[in-house]
Amino acid sequence: MFYRKGRVLLAGDAAHIHHSVGGRGLNIGAQDAVNLGWKLAQVVKGISPESLLDTYSAERHPVAARVRRNTMAQIALLRRGEDGLKAARDIVAELLAMDEPRQRFGAMMSGLDVHYDLGKGHPLLGRRMPDLDLTIDGRPLRLFTLLHGARGLLLNFSKTGGLDIAPWADRIDRIYADCDGPWQLPAIGQVAAPGAVLVRPDGHVAWVGDQRQHELANALTRWFGPAAAWKADTGLVHFPT
Ligand SMILES: Cc1cc2nc3c(=O)[nH]c(=O)nc-3n(C[C@H](O)[C@H](O)[C@H](O)COP(=O)(O)OP(=O)(O)OC[C@H]3O[C@@H](n4cnc5c(N)ncnc54)[C@H](O)[C@@H]3O)c2cc1C
Structure with missing residues (x-):
């Protein structure tokens, strides 16, 4: 597991570090802590088996990998001096003028699109419950x-x-x-x-x-x-x- 070795667990920038463009670091680190905290408490209290801790890495590593991929794409788009990249920037700007792509990007940038793989079922399964x-x-x-x-x-x-x-x-x-x-x-x-x-x-x-x-x-x-x-x-x- 990527973020756990025995009794050592990594979270935040210690687990994943990337360029600050996009402003995701603090958010994703806080989400790591929120994912891990209650699991640690249950294992320490003997309520859950130690294997619960492995779900931390299984759930959070793909989130960080996706953030890293998005950050790399933004860095590439920001690079100046190449005609191809200017064209790519223009296309992304056109997409962001449309409602559906803009909502998707907004959910991605805010971390509201995080979806843990908890199996097939209702679209809410594995997602963050909305503040209804x-x-x-x-x-x-x-x-x-x-x-x-x-x-x-x-x-x-x-x-x-x-x-x-x-x-x-x-x-x-x-x-x-x-x-x-x-x-x-x-x-x-x-x-x-x-x-x-x-x-x-x-x-x-x-x-x-x-x-x-x-x-x-x-x-x-x-x-x-x-x-x-x-x-x-x-x-x-x-x-x-
Ligand atoms: C220029 C810049 C701009 C950024 N802008 C944004 C933004 O707009 N939005 C966003 O979400 N994120 C942003 N980030 C990223 C964000 O700051 C980090 O992702 C976040 O602070 C990571 O928090 P953390 O608690 O994991 O690590 P840190 O904030 O690095 O905390 C680790 C702490 O551990 C302490 N420490 C280290 N070694 C030891 C030791 N041996 N013993 C005891 N203590 C130790 C350190 O002193 C530090 O206080 C930016 C980062 C940079 C550099």
């Missing part, structure tokens, strides 16, 4: 407010549905919310509102409710450790990892 305007118990609330506790979040948008997360209740908050769809997302545009989503503490979507319940249990185990059993006198007990 929710209604909870009749009161308005922005979605990111629910992530301030840095815990997992199961957001249930359907009135029905008894998704069982009891064995993970010490690690996951379950919230029933209303939010009319379709949703407009950076990079991918309009998506149908799902029935429920599981959001990781770093704000990325780990499961989408149009998949089956057993897939929710798999996603909970993968990202939040094995199920715990209830012990009558002291509460939840974790199975050994």
